Amino acid sequence: MKFYSKLQDWLEGPFSQKMQKFMQNPYMHALQVCFTIILPMIMVGSLASLFNTFRNFVSWLPDLSLINSFSFGLISIFMAFLIPYTIMESKKLQKQKMITGFASVSALIALANPQYVDGNLVVNAGYVGTSGMTVAMVVGLLVGWLFSTYFKHGLFKKDSSLPTVVVVWFESILIIFVLILACIFIGQAVDLFSLMEVVFRPLANIGNTYLGFLLLYMIMALCYCCGLSAWTIWPIVCALYLTNIAANAAAVAAGQSPVYIATDELVFMGWCCLGGLGCTLPLNILMIRSKSKKISTIGKAAIASSIFNINEPVMYGLPVVLNPVMMLGYMAVSFIVPTITYIVFKLGLVSIPAVAMMMNFLPQPISTFMVNSDFRGIILWAVLFVLTYFIYLPFFKAYEKQELENEQEA
Amino acid sequence: MRILFICGNGVSSGMIAARTGKAGKAQGYDVETEAYSYTELSEVIDDFDVVLAAPQMKCNEEMISETCQEHGKKYALIDNYAFSTLDGAKCFETAKSLI
Numbered sequence: 001m002k003f004y005s006k007l008q009d010w011l012e013g014p015f016s017q018k019m020q021k022f023m024q025n026p027y028m029h030a031l032q033v034c035f036t037i038i039l040p041m042i043m044v045g046s047l048a049s050l051f052n053t054f055r056n057f058v059s060w061l062p063d064l065s066l067i068n069s070f071s072f073g074l075i076s077i078f079m080a081f082l083i084p085y086t087i088m089e090s091k092k093l094q095k096q097k098m099i100t101g102f103a104s105v106s107a108l109i110a111l112a113n114p115q116y117v118d119g120n121l122v123v124n125a126g127y128v129g130t131s132g133m134t135v136a137m138v139v140g141l142l143v144g145w146l147f148s149t150y151f152k153h154g155l156f157k158k159d160s161s162l163p164t165v166v167v168v169w170f171e172s173i174l175i176i177f178v179l180i181l182a183c184i185f186i187g188q189a190v191d192l193f194s195l196m197e198v199v200f201r202p203l204a205n206i207g208n209t210y211l212g213f214l215l216l217y218m219i220m221a222l223c224y225c226c227g228l229s230a231w232t233i234w235p236i237v238c239a240l241y242l243t244n245i246a247a248n249a250a251a252v253a254a255g256q257s258p259v260y261i262a263t264d265e266l267v268f269m270g271w272c273c274l275g276g277l278g279c280t281l282p283l284n285i286l287m288i289r290s291k292s293k294k295i296s297t298i299g300k301a302a303i304a305s306s307i308f309n310i311n312e313p314v315m316y317g318l319p320v321v322l323n324p325v326m327m328l329g330y331m332a333v334s335f336i337v338p339t340i341t342y343i344v345f346k347l348g349l350v351s352i353p354a355v356a357m358m359m360n361f362l363p364q365p366i367s368t369f370m371v372n373s374d375f376r377g378i379i380l381w382a383v384l385f386v387l388t389y390f391i392y393l394p395f396f397k398a399y400e401k402q403e404l405e406n407e408q409e410a
Numbered sequence: 411m412r413i414l415f416i417c418g419n420g421v422s423s424g425m426i427a428a429r430t431g432k433a434g435k436a437q438g439y440d441v442e443t444e445a446y447s448y449t450e451l452s453e454v455i456d457d458f459d460v461v462l463a464a465p466q467m468k469c470n471e472e473m474i475s476e477t478c479q480e481h482g483k484k485y486a487l488i489d490n491y492a493f494s495t496l497d498g499a500k501c502f503e504t505a506k507s508l509i
Contacts, residue, residue: 029473033449036419089452228469229418294491301495305422312422316465317494361421 007324015226026090026148027141031235033086034140038078042242045072046357049249050370053355072356073125075242076132080108083140084147091148095168103176104143108136110183111192127193130246133239134196143179150175207240210346213262214338216240221278221334225320225327238264248354258354261345265353265371268309268360271341274385275364276311278330279337282389284314286396292403308361318399325402329395333388340384350376413505414455415445416474417464426464426488429498430505437502452477460508461485462501465493484508 048067055061081101088097112132114123126132155171156162162170186192206212216237223229241264248258267273275281284306287299295318302313320326345352353371362370365381413430417423424445434441446454448463448470455461461483463474468487478485486508492500 036447036449039419086449227466229466298491298494305425310422312417312464312466313494313496316490319490319494321466 026087027144029090030083030086030141030144031137032229034079034082034137035234035238037082038075041071041075041078042358044068046359049356050359053370053373056373068356069125069129073129075130076108076128076136077105079133079136080104080140083137084144087141087144088148088151091152093148093151095164096147096151096172099172099176100143100147103147103172103179104140106176106180107139107143107183108132110180111135111139111187113187113191124193130242131197132193133242134200135193137235137239138196146179147175203236204240204243207236208244208260208262210339210342213342214335216262217267217272217338218331218334221331224277224315225322225330227321241267242356245354245356248352249356252354258352261342261352263353264358264360265356266341266345267338269357269362269364269367269371270353270377271368271381271384272338273309273360274381274388275306276309276314278311278315278320279333279384279388280311280314280320280330281306281364282385283318283320283329283392283396284311286389286392287314287318290396290400292400292407294407295400295403307363309364310361323399325395325399329392332395333391336391337384337388340387341380344380350374350380411439411441411460411505411509412458413441413443413502414451414458414461415443415464416448416451416461417445417467418447420445420447420450422466423462423464426493426496426498426501429496430462430501431498433498433502434505439502441502448474452481455481455483458483460505462505463487465490 045068048064048071051061051064055063081104084104085097085101088094088100093100109123109128112123112127114121116122124131127135151171154167155174156167207216216233219233220237223233240262244260245263245265248260248263251258268277273279275284284299284303287295288303290296290299298313298317302311302317305311305313315321318326320330344350351372351374355371357367357371359367365378368377368381369375371377411434413427413434415423415427415430427443427445431441431443434443444454444458448467451461451474455477461474461478463471463485465488467474471487474485486504488501488504491497492504
């Protein structure tokens with residue numbers, strides 16, 4: 001028992017502190033913030049795609065693809081603005097944060113090397129949308145670093161007699177001019193977007209293998225049960241998921257079968273997050289049925305959220321977070337569920353989702369059916385539900401025993 | 411009294427925010443509560459009197475503490491048990507004690 005409490009102390013103390021320090025650097029923060037704030041745009045696009053799936057059953061419904069084009073389809077522009085804006089804000093450079101964001105958008109478009117034809121600006125639709133996300137992230141981070149360093153250093157002496165506004169104008173003009181010029185040269189010389197794709201292709205390929213798929217899930221789960229935001233690696237994961245679902249949709253449109261398993265629709269809406277990351281819905285049910293008054297109270301209060309796949313109440317209530325016994329069960333589930341899911345889809349036993357929706361908060365198994373319209377998916381979901389229940393059971397019982405002992409002593 | 415609740419995306423703190431508002435009004439106070447993502451903290455903090463952060467915000471506590479200090483507002487991390495059982499009354503007491 002001494003080891004146990006020492007482990008807990010270490011987790012809650014030095015370990016947490018080190019991880020917190022890592023998490024709070026402005027660049028990581030900016031990437032996480034970016035996806036949170038832009039989420040409504042992704043959801044609008046998802047809603048349009050979801051609506052379009054109904055056209056398979058009711059053919060006279062209008063085609064809402066354009067709504068997707070103007071929301072999700074412009075995501076690289078939004079990211080290019082928001083990432084350096086957030087970095088500048090973290091570094092307290094409030095005066096220049098907006099113009100930095102705009103400069104980054106200029107940079108992105110310049111790098112996309114658009115053409116001017118008959119008075120029309122013709123830019124590759126993918127480059128400002130889902131295909132350009134990696135470039136947008138890199139450009140956003142670089143511009144954020146460049147501008148924040150530049151403005152912190154400043155061009156003029158501190159006690160210059162020029163008004164602040166004028167100083168900001170001059171400084172801004174110079175660096176933006178240089179940035180755009182550089183991006184024009186680069187954009188015309190190199191197709192950065194394809195290059196990025198080639199560079200990230202190996203990573204994406206790894207992410208699309210069983211090990212990569214499993215690892216990404218387990219890293220998020222590990223972060224979460226250690227009390228860190230699971231959003232740590234979300235920029236990478238989300239970028240992979242979005243690219244994959246776009247590729248799946250394109251394949252289906254071309255009459256082929258979708259191949260990419262690592263998508264938000266499959267993992268979060270479908271089969272790997274029953275009740276939230278780590279499949280805590282069965283755990284919530286175990287909690288409600290518990291003999292411990294404290295645990296069953298929390299279970300009853302948390303079930304409403306769990307149904308909508310929000311599991312912070314369960315994670316922090318039982319708790320699972322920084323609780324060694326439950327963490328073991330949590331990570332066991334986080335190993336077994338993605339493994340089984342991957343195998344089932346790889347074998348083609350259930351249809352791979354191919355429509356972008358990204359609505360993680362919809363109750364399962366409703367959302368499970370929505371992502372691929374395949375009844376066999378419901379069977380898989382039910383199997384995973386029962387399996388997860390029995391995996392959590394022994395760990396839960398062990399912890400419950402501890403809790404009951406504590407309650408008796410009190 | 412305006413209480414700001416923050417968590418990852420504003421969703422999990424939304425429920426506790428509503429419960430706390432109810433608890434406060436039941437005690438006869440003029441209470442308004444809202445839930446936001448912690449990413450928007452610096453933008454909305456001036457509209458509120460006090461900040462309550464969900465337990466999972468512990469890993470961002472430094473940033474929250476800094477922002478609150480800059481804007482002259484007090485904050486507290488919601489107790490795990492109170493958060494999970496949606497104990498609005500307890501949260502309201504915490505908020506009251508900070509003002």
